[in-house]
Amino acid sequence: MTTPADDRDADVIVVGAGPAGSCAAIAAARAGKSVILIERGPFPGSKNMYGGVVYPRILDELVPSWWETAPVQRWVVKRSTMVLSETGALNIDFRANAWGAPPYNGATAYRPDFDNWLANHAVETGARLVCSTTVTALLRDDKGRVRGVSTDRPDGDLRAPVVIACDGVNSFLAKASGLYPHTDASNYTLGVKETLALPKHVIDERFGVRDNQGVDIEILGGTGGVNGGGFIYTNLDTIALGAVLKLPKLAAQQKRPEQIIAELKRHPAISPLIEGAEVKEYSAHVIPEAGLDMMPTMVADGMLVAGDAAALCLAAGIWLEGVNFAMASGMYAGRAAAEALDKNDVSARGLSGYTDRLEESFVLRDHRKLRKVPHLVLSDRVQHKYPAFVSGVVERIFRVDNPTPKPGVRRIVREERKKAGIGLLDLLRDGWTGMRGFG
Amino acid sequence: MSPTARIERDNAWPEISFEERIGTAEFRIHERAHIIVDGDSCRGCSTRECVVACPANLFVPTSDGGILFNYENCFECGTCYLVCNKEGAITWTYPEGGYGIVFHRT
Numbered sequence: 001m002t003t004p005a006d007d008r009d010a011d012v013i014v015v016g017a018g019p020a021g022s023c024a025a026i027a028a029a030r031a032g033k034s035v036i037l038i039e040r041g042p043f044p045g046s047k048n049m050y051g052g053v054v055y056p057r058i059l060d061e062l063v064p065s066w067w068e069t070a071p072v073q074r075w076v077v078k079r080s081t082m083v084l085s086e087t088g089a090l091n092i093d094f095r096a097n098a099w100g101a102p103p104y105n106g107a108t109a110y111r112p113d114f115d116n117w118l119a120n121h122a123v124e125t126g127a128r129l130v131c132s133t134t135v136t137a138l139l140r141d142d143k144g145r146v147r148g149v150s151t152d153r154p155d156g157d158l159r160a161p162v163v164i165a166c167d168g169v170n171s172f173l174a175k176a177s178g179l180y181p182h183t184d185a186s187n188y189t190l191g192v193k194e195t196l197a198l199p200k201h202v203i204d205e206r207f208g209v210r211d212n213q214g215v216d217i218e219i220l221g222g223t224g225g226v227n228g229g230g231f232i233y234t235n236l237d238t239i240a241l242g243a244v245l246k247l248p249k250l251a252a253q254q255k256r257p258e259q260i261i262a263e264l265k266r267h268p269a270i271s272p273l274i275e276g277a278e279v280k281e282y283s284a285h286v287i288p289e290a291g292l293d294m295m296p297t298m299v300a301d302g303m304l305v306a307g308d309a310a311a312l313c314l315a316a317g318i319w320l321e322g323v324n325f326a327m328a329s330g331m332y333a334g335r336a337a338a339e340a341l342d343k344n345d346v347s348a349r350g351l352s353g354y355t356d357r358l359e360e361s362f363v364l365r366d367h368r369k370l371r372k373v374p375h376l377v378l379s380d381r382v383q384h385k386y387p388a389f390v391s392g393v394v395e396r397i398f399r400v401d402n403p404t405p406k407p408g409v410r411r412i413v414r415e416e417r418k419k420a421g422i423g424l425l426d427l428l429r430d431g432w433t434g435m436r437g438f439g
Numbered sequence: 440m441s442p443t444a445r446i447e448r449d450n451a452w453p454e455i456s457f458e459e460r461i462g463t464a465e466f467r468i469h470e471r472a473h474i475i476v477d478g479d480s481c482r483g484c485s486t487r488e489c490v491v492a493c494p495a496n497l498f499v500p501t502s503d504g505g506i507l508f509n510y511e512n513c514f515e516c517g518t519c520y521l522v523c524n525k526e527g528a529i530t531w532t533y534p535e536g537g538y539g540i541v542f543h544r545t
Contacts, residue, residue, distance in 0.1 A: 040533055042467070046541045047515060071545070112544040132537030152536050170517045172533070185521045192494050195543075251488030251522045256496065262454050275452065281543055282460045284494035284514040286521065 010036040010128070012337050013149055013160040015135045015173060017044035017119040019054075019323045020307025020330035021166035025122035026062050027334025028164075033341060035127040036158060037119065038151065040134040045115030047168075049285040051191065052233030052240040053106045053216050054114060054323040062331055063121050067104055071113035073235035074214025075099060076106035078207070081318060082269065084222035084230075085391035089269035100213050108214045108233045108240070114323075138163065138176055138303070145347070146177070146302035161346045162337040164304045166330055169286050171296070171309035179296040179305060185247040187290035189228055189315070189378075192257040193242030194265075196277035200237045206273050207234055218318060220377075221387030222267055224260045226253045227378045231320070232273065239274055241265065244287060244315075246378055257284065287322070289315040291367050291374055298355055299348045304333040314366055316373035316438075325363055332357035372437040381422065381430060389420035457496060461512050469538035472510040473531070474519070480528035481506040488522035489529070514540050 012028045014021045017039035025037040041047040053076060059066040077100045083090040099105040123129050139148035139157060148159035165173035169188070174180055198206075207215045219230030227246040232239060243260050250257065265274060288294060288311035295311045298304060306312070307326035314321045336354035340346045358364045376382060396412045407415075417427060474497075481487075482504045489498040489506070495514050499507040513534075520529040533539070 040536045041539075042537045042541060043544070045544070047539070049514075049542055110543070110545055112542045116544065134533050134536040136532075170531075170533075183521065188517075188521055190492065190494060190516065190518050247492065247518060247522050248488075251486070251492045254491055256491055257494045258457065258460060258496075266450065279455055279460060279463055281463045283464060283542060284516050284518075286516045286518055 008160050009148070009158045010034040010160045011341055012036075012162045012164060012334070013038065013158055014127070014164045014166060015149060016040075016166035016168055016307070016309070017122070017129060017131075018048050018115055018166060018168060018307060018326060019118060020309070020326035020333075021164070022115065022118040022122045023062055023327045023330035024164045024166060024306060024334035024337070025127035026125045027331045028338050029122065029126040030062075031335065031338030033338050035122070036160070037122055037127045037129045038133050038135055038149070038158075039119070039129065039131045042132050043112070043116055044119035044129070044131070045112035048111040048115050049191070049193065049283045050111055050322060051193065051231045051242060051244075051320065052108045052235070053320070054109055055106050055321060056324070056327070057103070058324055058328045058331070062327075063118075067102060069117070070107070070109070071117050072107040072109050072212070074108045074209070074212045075104055076108065076216045077209065077213045078215040080215065080217040082217055082219045083387050083390050084219060084267055084269065085388045087268055088391040088395055089267070090391055090394050091269075097213070100211075106216060108216075108235050110235070135167065135173065138173060144301070146300060161341060162302055162304070162351070164306060164330070164333045164337060165309050166307045166326070167309050169288050169308040171305070173303070174296050174305045174309055177300050177303060179298070179300060181296070184294070187288060187294040187311075188247050189244045189287045189289045190247055190250060190257060190284060191242060191244045191287050192261055192284045193240055193282070194261060194279050195235075195281040195283070196239045196241055196274050197237060197280045198239060198274070198277045203234055203237065203239060209234065212236070218320065219264070220317075220382070222264050222270075224253070224255050224263050225384065226250050226255065226260060227380065227383045229377070230264050232270070238280055239277060241270075241274060246289075258282070287315065288313050289374055289378070291315070292371050298358070299351050301347050304337060304351055304354050306330045306333040312363060312367075314370065315377075316370040317377040319370070328361060328363050329358060332361070332363070369439045370437065372433060376430065376433050376437055379430075381426060385420045385422050389416050389422055392416040392419060461495060464512070464514070465541045465543065466512050467538045467541055468511045469535045471535065473534040473539070474508070474510045474513065475530040476506055476508040477528050477530075478505045480525045484525055484528070486524065488524065489519040492518050492522045494518065
């Protein structure tokens with residue numbers, strides 16, 4: 001049994017007021033614990049960037065009727081997957097206007113708005129939010145157990161029996177605790193994004209939506225030889241357009257991130273969507289993409305790790321989710337911390353209710369189910385050969401080349417496969433991996 | 440412009456300069472550099488991943504084989520130290536609380 005120190009400033013210190021940290025703070029505060037929520041930016045969300053879509057369903061458990069107050073730009077009612085070859089594009093669209101009404105599905109939102117809103121809920125629930133404060137180290141007792149944090153404020157040490165590290169993808173606290181076995185660049189991608197301003201009615205017309213209906217487009221191909229993908233999301237009067245680029249490939253390719261975005265914008269399938277738009281903000285952030293294969297140990301004596309800091313980010317091709325995993329893991333961490341405090345055991349074992357909850361919920365079950373997908377999607381064949389192959393097949397199927405008779409689909413597939421340099425066995429193997437990988 | 444001119448890459452509008460691009464983001468600059476680059480390590484580096492990958496283009500090769508580095512317009516993304524293959528060449532911490540990149544609220 002561990003006895004928490006009685007010189008505590010709070011029961012729980014949460015580092016980082018992003019979606020994981022705010023949900024951890026709400027959960028712990030709601031369980032009656034005193035919480036300090038530390039944010040290094042001038043306001044929550046000021047350091048945070050993503051593509052643009054959040055799936056907030058998990059907030060049912062923390063913020064009742066969240067959709068009435070959440071700073072949503074548009075509700076996604078159309079999901080498109082776009083496969084780009086050099087000049088061609090195959091689009092697969094799905095539309096569901098029902099997603100634009102409760103209980104909703106995905107929403108576009110600006111992170112500085114969304115994260116600030118969520119942190120305000122943490123404050124309303126009783127957490128003490130401290131902004132403009134960078135945590136510089138962990139405080140430990142003589143047995144090495146985490147007992148608080150040092151900050152860059154004068155006399156800035158803060159003590160608590162439990163620290164929840166929600167300090168984002170770089171996760172210096174988890175690394176300082178030795179919870180990350182290794183930091184391999186190939187586990188990460190760089191996301192770069194332009195926020196492009198256009199009048200709302202222009203966006204509505206170009207994307208075929210009305211009111212606060214939004215569109216989510218994931219793009220395979222078009223990233224200039226760098227493994228990754230592109231995205232386009234509609235906000236009310238801006239379009240978020242960006243690319244996600246595998247770090248070692250980016251560095252090896254000798255092509256800079258903004259050049260890749262600039263080329264993507266000039267693709268004939270994309271340029272009509274964004275023509276005339278003004279760059280309102282350029283932004284960049286790193287994404288943990290390797291899922292289970294890079295996840296750290298999430299529990300130590302006196303400490304839990306959640307959100308991007310725990311690499312809880314699902315980058316599985318057609319599913320690109322992170323904020324929901326952050327919110328859920330934060331919530332479970334906050335609950336587990338409160339439970340451990342009630343039992344008066346904040347050792348790693350006392351806090352293990354956290355990993356139990358992650359295992360039982362979608363957080364780790366989705367990651368386990370889709371474990372192989374991120375590798376497949378970022379593999380060289382899928383990235384560099386399949387877009388041209390798929391586009392070539394569809395182009396020839398739809399091309400009417402009279403007086404030449406139609407060649408037949410099987411022949412087209414065979415010829416285009418050879419033209420793209422894809423072996424039949426490789427195609428079958430990837431198809432099989434895909435079928436199994438997507439569960 | 441004739442309709443056939445747009446079959447390939449669309450060059451109908453000019454691309455903004457890198458300075459204009461980075462100028463759209465807000466950086467609150469602290470006097471302390473939060474990234475330290477060890478010039479000696481860089482001089483022996485032939486690959487220079489940071490020069491290509493940094494989205495803020497903060498690493499510039501110099502004629503004497505070193506790296507000129509500027510921390511001020513940093514997105515704090517971490518790309519540079521992740522791609523760097525020289526142990527200890529890039530020392531990376533977060534800037535002082537309240538400083539650095541501030542993404543826009545509506």
